Amino acid sequence: MRPTKTNGHFETLVVDDEPTNGVSGRTEVLYDTEASEALCARAPIGLLAELTHRCPLQCSYCSNPLELERVNKELTTAEWVSVMQQAGAMGILQVHLSGGEPTARKDLEEIVSAASKAGLYTNLITAAVTLTRPRLEELAKRGLDHVQISFQDVNEENAEHISAYPEGLRKKLEVAHWVTELGLPLTINAPIHRQNIHNVPRYIELAVELGAQRLEIAHVQYYGWAFLNRAALIPTYKQTMESIEFVERERERLKGVLTIDMVVPDYYAKRPKPCMGGWGKGFINITPSGKVLPCHAAETIKHLKFDNVKDRKLLDIWLNSDAFNAFRGTEWMKEPCCSCAFREIDFGGCRCQAMAITGDARNTDPACALSPYHGEMVALAHSEAGRPPKPFIYRNPRNATNAPKPEQRPLVPAE
Ligand code: SF4
Ligand code: FES
Numbered sequence: 095m096r097p098t099k100t101n102g103h104f105e106t107l108v109v110d111d112e113p114t115n116g117v118s119g120r121t122e123v124l125y126d127t128e129a130s131e132a133l134c135a136r137a138p139i140g141l142l143a144e145l146t147h148r149c150p151l152q153c154s155y156c157s158n159p160l161e162l163e164r165v166n167k168e169l170t171t172a173e174w175v176s177v178m179q180q181a182g183a184m185g186i187l188q189v190h191l192s193g194g195e196p197t198a199r200k201d202l203e204e205i206v207s208a209a210s211k212a213g214l215y216t217n218l219i220t221a222a223v224t225l226t227r228p229r230l231e232e233l234a235k236r237g238l239d240h241v242q243i244s245f246q247d248v249n250e251e252n253a254e255h256i257s258a259y260p261e262g263l264r265k266k267l268e269v270a271h272w273v274t275e276l277g278l279p280l281t282i283n284a285p286i287h288r289q290n291i292h293n294v295p296r297y298i299e300l301a302v303e304l305g306a307q308r309l310e311i312a313h314v315q316y317y318g319w320a321f322l323n324r325a326a327l328i329p330t331y332k333q334t335m336e337s338i339e340f341v342e343r344e345r346e347r348l349k350g351v352l353t354i355d356m357v358v359p360d361y362y363a364k365r366p367k368p369c370m371g372g373w374g375k376g377f378i379n380i381t382p383s384g385k386v387l388p389c390h391a392a393e394t395i396k397h398l399k400f401d402n403v404k405d406r407k408l409l410d411i412w413l414n415s416d417a418f419n420a421f422r423g424t425e426w427m428k429e430p431c432c433s434c435a436f437r438e439i440d441f442g443g444c445r446c447q448a449m450a451i452t453g454d455a456r457n458t459d460p461a462c463a464l465s466p467y468h469g470e471m472v473a474l475a476h477s478e479a480g481r482p483p484k485p486f487i488y489r490n491p492r493n494a495t496n497a498p499k500p501e502q503r504p505l506v507p508a509e
Contacts, residue, residue, distance in 0.1 A: 137185035138412065142192055142379045142390065143177065145205065149195040151221050152258040152488035153246060154323040155285050155314045158194065159393055160497045167383040171201040173404065175208040177380060180408040182212025186378070192219040194382070197229070203236050210237025217242060219283075222269040223262050230269070234276050241273045242281040247290040248300050256289060258488050267304075274305045281308040286337065287327035288483060294337045298344050302352055309352055311341050313359040317391040319489045321450055322497060326486050330479040331362050361475035365436070366443025366461035373421035373445060378412060386411045388418055391446035395455045421445050421455070428456050430464045
């Protein structure tokens with residue numbers, strides 16, 4: 095099984111595998127009431143469990159929402175255990191334990207045990223700075239399958255500037271060594287932007303030195319805090335293209351040694367990414383308080399209402415909820431998507447990006463050259479990247495309170 099690719103620590107998940115063949119297992123434990131109609135006959139492949147929004151780091155590129163959920167709203171251990179059992183019974187294959195920083199949950203071991211017993215492939219997405227060796231050993235004993243560590247930079251001083259956390263790099267290197275010593279597969283996540291793009295070559299060297307199986311060169315996607323900080327993060331077109339070409343060459347050179355995944359920035363693209371592999375097609379995201387979302391940024395689409403695992407079974411939400419059915423298939427599409435040959439390939443791109451940039455989630459993702467907003471989006475990228483970077487607005491509760499509301503932020507008015 096190929097782990098789902100992630101675009102960064104807490105960032106966009108690009109589902110590139112097909113969904114699984116169907117709902118399987120003990121469906122009677124999932125339903126109180128029978129789903130009225132099997133609107134989606136196949137189970138999702140992946141579940142992103144955002145266990146908490148607490149995090150010791152304050153990265154400005156974080157894709158968490160600006161409205162961070164409080165600790166007293168988080169699901170209990172028993173509720174997360176139930177989520178894992180339901181996910182396993184639905185036929186979901188992978189669970190990504192993320193956040194915030196998932197190790198901030200004292201019950202992470204119990205959640206990993208439950209996920210493992212439910213037959214899920216468990217991937218811990220961690221900043222690693224608070225992880226101890228005994229805890230990692232215990233997690234491995236409980237069935238943890240894979241560890242993904244984000245590196246804000248490969249230079250300590252710059253990593254500190256990006257994350258507002260001292261000596262994080264030293265600690266991450268230590269934990270990465272423990273991961274490989276324990277025989278766990280390791281992925282290095284490299285969230286790339288204008289303030290560390292010059293270090294892409296060193297990231298690749300480091301991943302090889304650490305014995306990582308996989309390196310994700312994940313150009314930052316502009317959701318959540320990254321959208322707010324775009325003018326501090328977006329690289330120039332030239333920097334972007336050079337880094338992409340370099341990575342392509344390194345991929346060839348390192349075949350059989352290191353798998354390098356790359357997520358390229360949307361703002362310079364001509365065609366959009368098939369975000370989430372299609373809305374409600376292969377992926378579920380659960381927030382710390384239990385809201386079930388089709389993607390991590392879905393709450394920016396304000397007219398959608400999201401069900402909670404505390405009130406409704408996961409399978410019922412997946413099959414029947416209004417939010418998951420809002421953009422399934424192609425019925426909802428407007429022009430140019432609805433008559434386009436690519437509509438079943440990229441699904442019109444990203445709903446949340448369409449919302450953020452155009453103010454209407456049904457519009458074509460402006461990353462597409464056929465979108466009437468595409469030119470403005472590219473011009474914006476060139477303009478922001480061509481000026482000195484703005485200071486970071488770090489991801490923390492104080493800045494969350496002061497951040498502008500989404501309706502104050504669209505680039506251009508709705509069509
Ligand atoms: Fe994809 Fe829509 Fe652009 Fe066609 S018009 S390529 S379906 S985003
Ligand atoms: Fe792309 Fe929400 S982040 S659909």
